Amino acid sequence: DGGITQSPKYLFRKEGQNVTLSCEQNLNHDAMYWYRQDPGQGLRLIYYSQIVNDFQKGDIAEGYSVSREKKESFPLTVTSAQKNPTAFYLCATTGTGGAQYEQYFGPGTRLTVT
Amino acid sequence: AQSVTQPDIHITVSEGASLELRCNYSYGATPYLFWYVQSPGQGLQLLLKYFSGDTLVQGIKGFEAEFKRSQSSFNLRKPSVHWSDAAEYFCAVRSGGSYIPTFGRGTSLIVHP
Numbered sequence: 027d028g029g030i031t032q033s034p035k036y037l038f039r040k041e042g043q044n045v046t047l048s049c050e051q052n053l054n055h056d057a058m059y060w061y062r063q064d065p066g067q068g069l070r071l072i073y074y075s076q077i078v079n080d081f082q083k084g085d086i087a088e089g090y091s092v093s094r095e096k097k098e099s100f101p102l103t104v105t106s107a108q109k110n111p112t113a114f115y116l117c118a119t120t121g122t123g124g125a126q127y128e129q130y131f132g133p134g135t136r137l138t139v140t
Numbered sequence: 141a142q143s144v145t146q147p148d149i150h151i152t153v154s155e156g157a158s159l160e161l162r163c164n165y166s167y168g169a170t171p172y173l174f175w176y177v178q179s180p181g182q183g184l185q186l187l188l189k190y191f192s193g194d195t196l197v198q199g200i201k202g203f204e205a206e207f208k209r210s211q212s213s214f215n216l217r218k219p220s221v222h223w224s225d226a227a228e229y230f231c232a233v234r235s236g237g238s239y240i241p242t243f244g245r246g247t248s249l250i251v252h253p
Contacts, residue, residue: 128174
C-alpha cells in the first residue's frame with residue numbers, strides 16, 4: 027500500500043523542549059514538504075526538499091529544522107525557538123517531472139506544547 | 141507571483157442542494173489548478189486537477205470544476221450535496237516551473253440535514 031505515514035498522530039510537549047515529527051513515504055517521490063496549519067490560516071510552507079541531502083526554507087522556517095538523508099524520510103524538528111509551536115503539521119510529497127503532479131498528504135500530526 | 145483567493149470562508153447548504161465553491165487565481169500563464177478536501181483532523185485529499193485540455197474537469201465523489209481563463213476562476217461544483225461532504229475545501233495553483241503550490245485559505249462547507 028503506497029502512501030505517507032506521519033507519527034505520532036498526537037504529540038504533547040512541554041515548552042522549551044525540542045520535538046521531532048516523523049514523515050515517511052513509499053511513493054518513490056523526490057519532493058517532500060512540511061506545512062503548518064492553524065485555524066483559518068490555510069496551509070503555510072515550512073520547508074521543502076526536492077532531492078536527498080538538499081532542502082529549502084519555506085515561508086515560516088524560523089524555529090524549525092529538517093533533514094533529508096533518505097529519499098523516503100523527511101523529519102521535522104520543532105525547536106524551542108519556535109514561539110508558538112502548537113498546530114497541526116502536514117507532510118506532503120509530489121512526483122517530479124512536471125507541475126501537473128498533485129501533492130499527496132499524510133494524515134498529519136497535532137502538536138500541543140504547554 | 142501567483143496567488144489564490146477563496147472568497148467564502150464558510151458556506152452552508154442543505155443536503156441535496158447544489159454547491160459551488162469559488163476560487164480565483166492570479167498568474168500570468170496557464171496555471172495548474174487543484175482542488176483538495178480535508179476532513180477534520182486529517183490530511184488533504186485531491187478531488188480534481190486541471191492542467192490542459194477540456195476546461196470542465198471531473199473528479200472524485202461527484203465533484204467537477206470549470207476552468208475559465210477570462211475570469212481567472214476555477215470553481216468547484218456538485219449538483220447534490222451529501223452530509224458526508226461537510227469538510228474544508230482548498231483550491232491550489234502551481235506554475236509550470238515551480239515545485240511549490242500556492243493554496244487558498246480554504247472554504248468550510250457545512251451541510252444541514
